[in-house]
Amino acid sequence: MSQVTIQALAKELNLSKSTVSKALKDSHEISVETKERVLRMAKLLQYKPNPYASSLRRKKSNTIAVVIPEVADSFFSQAIKGIEEIAQTKGYHVLIYLTYENSEKEKKILEDVQSGRVDGVLMSVSSETSSTEHIDVLHAAGLPLIFFDRTIQKITTDKVRTDDYESGYQAARHLIERGCKHIAFLSISSHLDIDNNRLNGYKAALTDYNCAVSEKMIVLCTNNAAENYDILLQLMKKKQRPDGAIASVEKLITPFYLVCRKINLSIPADVKVIGFSNLATAQILQPPLTTITQPAFEMGKTAAAILFKALEKRNYSWREEDVIIRSELIIRDSTDMK
């Protein structure tokens, strides 16, 4: 049986196509009686509404997807605000999908967004993602994809990043200048470009300032708060414990502070710490935290602006822009010389 169209319904009901279409969308412009007539006929003729049909016709869902690992990190909540600010001016909805750092979930999400649900994707890859096949598929489908913050260098697409290498370098140099000799680098992924860039910056600073780079000082944490507490407790209880630490992600800050309190290490007297973080509470912590603060809002805005530029183009080809917006070192008491 051929598919029943809105046109066929309209003919059968002796109504205009537009009235039928509005009735099916439950528009307030259409009376309850007419809606009921339309629905009865739709049921009778087994009309199958296709929620995406109209958007496919216009090739516009008026929706963009933001695929990110989590929202608990203040970087992402601020980046989303930047994205929303641009989307708002374009009359677009923003859908947020969370991967929870799980590459299997990320894969399913990318399959889902290809159904016509969205016009384009802004994405920050999960820490578990090492294979890129699922992203290549999106690429092949021609759906515009812009990476922001956590990018995959080897995939050719537009990217909006911050200066992770320089920030890692700057963080380590600041701790060296404040007298630290044994600086730990606390990471959550060994294959994310962003983490490796920060790590390489840290290593370069240590080398430039004649500090030894020790693998024991490069600590891989997880996505579990309790596990991170244990990992950091083991690290800080060691005889040869660090006298400085760089938390490469925000979620490591609370367990680090709690561990220091637990074993009576004073920040900054016994150990100094810098966090990559956009936490509003950084300034009211005990002690206030020195941060590398990323331009999260600006990065979100810029990524969204590039996506809309792509959507407005007739012929879009990937990898036209690789924008780097600088992060900022904000010095507070957690790295004081005391």
Added chain:
Amino acid sequence: MSQVTIQALAKELNLSKSTVSKALKDSHEISVETKERVLRMAKLLQYKPNPYASSLRRKKSNTIAVVIPEVADSFFSQAIKGIEEIAQTKGYHVLIYLTYENSEKEKKILEDVQSGRVDGVLMSVSSETSSTEHIDVLHAAGLPLIFFDRTIQKITTDKVRTDDYESGYQAARHLIERGCKHIAFLSISSHLDIDNNRLNGYKAALTDYNCAVSEKMIVLCTNNAAENYDILLQLMKKKQRPDGAIASVEKLITPFYLVCRKINLSIPADVKVIGFSNLATAQILQPPLTTITQPAFEMGKTAAAILFKALEKRNYSWREEDVIIRSELIIRDSTDMK
């Protein structure tokens, strides 16, 4: 069994068709008693609210929408985790829409979710929402809607809440027990049920413990951080400033701490403070913050479980559950007797 119509319901109830229809759409023209009568009968006769909507529901987008004011608040990021945990087991995607406390945006989002994009909606209303027409429309369309945290009492639907009244009472009583005489209540909305419940609990505690309730101590803040800083600065610079404060939302905590630091007020010696908050950093603030901590993860899980129960039912009628999960007072240094 033949389909139960509105006519049949009306006959059974001895009401007009229009009254029944309005009652099913939760119209404000109909009394609560009549609505409840109609809903009971609708349930009894297994009335299906809208054949089109239920067929759409059967069609399944395998997606649910979460409509919330923001993700910067840790309550919401934890609630989303709870929602995702359930959705995951059902093979569903979770789409997050942000209203940024704007009821116009909320309205547009609710129009969008009716397009067949999602099978059901979990929602926490924006602080600006006072009219409920846009929600009534969703109701009339037969799309399952579960409120969580920020509910609208007068709309008949499933709700998952916490004990806001009791928490407001408990927060105020704790401050009174710690010696406070002039306790400020810092709010962000004068019409959100959740804020009013907390406020009423606070007022009741003050009355029970013979403290005067003063309108000057009930301070309406905004959604803008800089504005809140100014509002709180004015409050705390007054000669008759509060010696205790309850921040009814998380975002007021950082400006409150900063204001106290700015004008050299010591927490808790000069002013004690409690925050409604799920902030991980509450325990490492200067000083650690006494909190009313909501069961955010559990609330998200429960709301999602109710939604999936609704989706799996043949005959879903709204307002079957009103679940209340208790919050917890966690006492820390910010309310110490010093």
